Amino acid sequence: xxxxxxxxxxxxxxxxxxxxxxxxxxxxxxxxxxxxxxxxxxxxxxxxxxxxxxxxxxxxxxxxxxxxxxxxxxxxxxxxxxxxxxxxxxxxxxxxxxxxxxxxxxxxxxxxxxxxxxxxxxxxxxxxxxxxxxxxxxxxxxxxxxxxxxxxxxxxxxxxxxxxxxxxxxxxxxxxxxxxxxxxxxxxxxxxxxxxxxxxxxxx
Numbered sequence: 671x672x673x674x675x676x677x678x679x680x681x682x683x684x685x686x687x688x689x690x691x692x693x694x695x696x697x698x699x700x701x702x703x704x705x706x707x708x709x710x711x712x713x714x715x716x717x718x719x720x721x722x723x724x725x726x727x728x729x730x731x732x733x734x735x736x737x738x739x740x741x742x743x744x745x746x747x748x749x750x751x752x753x754x755x756x757x758x759x760x761x762x763x764x765x766x767x768x769x770x771x772x773x774x775x776x777x778x779x780x781x782x783x784x785x786x787x788x789x790x791x792x793x794x795x796x797x798x799x800x801x802x803x804x805x806x807x808x809x810x811x812x813x814x815x816x817x818x819x820x821x822x823x824x825x826x827x828x829x830x831x832x833x834x835x836x837x838x839x840x841x842x843x844x845x846x847x848x849x850x851x852x853x854x855x856x857x858x859x860x861x862x863x864x865x866x867x868x869x870x871x872x873x874x
Contacts, residue, residue: 676703676872677790677851684871688863696798696865699858702791702843703872705760706767706784709750713779717753720780724755727774737820739834748821748834748845756785756832756845760874790851792858793873795841798865803833803842805861813840827857 676682678701686695712720718734724747725732730740733749740747748756759767764786772782794802800811806827809816816822818840822833831854832845846854859867 674704674787676701677848678855681852681855682869682872684869687859687867687869688865690866690868695796695862695868697794697796697802697862698868698870699855699862700793700795700870701855701872702760702793702874704874705758705786705791706762706764707786707789707791707845708757708764708768708771709781709783709785710755710757710771710775711781711783712753713781715753716779720753720775720778721755723775723778723780724757724771727771728757737822739819739821741819746834748832750821750832751823788848790846790848790854792844792846792851792855793836793841794844794858794862795839797839798862799840799842801865802858802862803844806857807833809833827854829854 710724721732721734728745728747730742730747732740732747736749738749744759746758750756764784768782768784804811807824809822809824816835818835818838820835824831829846829850834843836843
């Protein structure tokens with residue numbers, strides 16, 4: 671089987687861009703590659719039963735309320751809409767995670783779909799992360815309103831995105847459809863110039 675090719679392959683150029691004062695850029699951008707992403711959705715309205723089954727399958731406290739996430743440092747589960755979650759794990763093939771979840775969910779009424787090759791994940795890290803994202807997002811991203819571990823489903827620029835605040839650095843993962851990955855990447859690079867931007871090598 672041929673190696674997976676990143677949607678950003680043709681535009682990805684590590685280096686420093688824009689205004690950089692001192693030694694550190696305002697924000698560092700990196701694509702996360704090799705991350706398995708599986709969407710798990712309830713077939714019926716009983717999302718709580720599926721949430722409980724997914725919690726058992728992953729060993730995580732799967733969020734039942736909007737905007738939550740759970741992680742053990744390897745596997746991460748993001749709320750992705752009513753009775754719908756994204757399960758993410760770096761260093762794993764999507765089909766392996768898909769099979770593991772199907773086995774773990776047993777008879778639970780669920781649609782389990784490997785969307786790994788249909789998504790692009792862009793990680794932002796640094797003091798200007800919130801400022802850069804806020805340039806294209808109407809959702810309140812202030813530290814008092816958007817806390818580490820939370821997720822926002824929002825329009826970023828002109829596309830739909832899931833924004834996961836990973837930690838208080840702040841570090842944020844922006845998850846978008848692969849088809850708009852280049853557009854979002856170029857928009858973020860341009861938006862970050864004002865604060866100074868470093869593009870690092872892809873990460874997992």
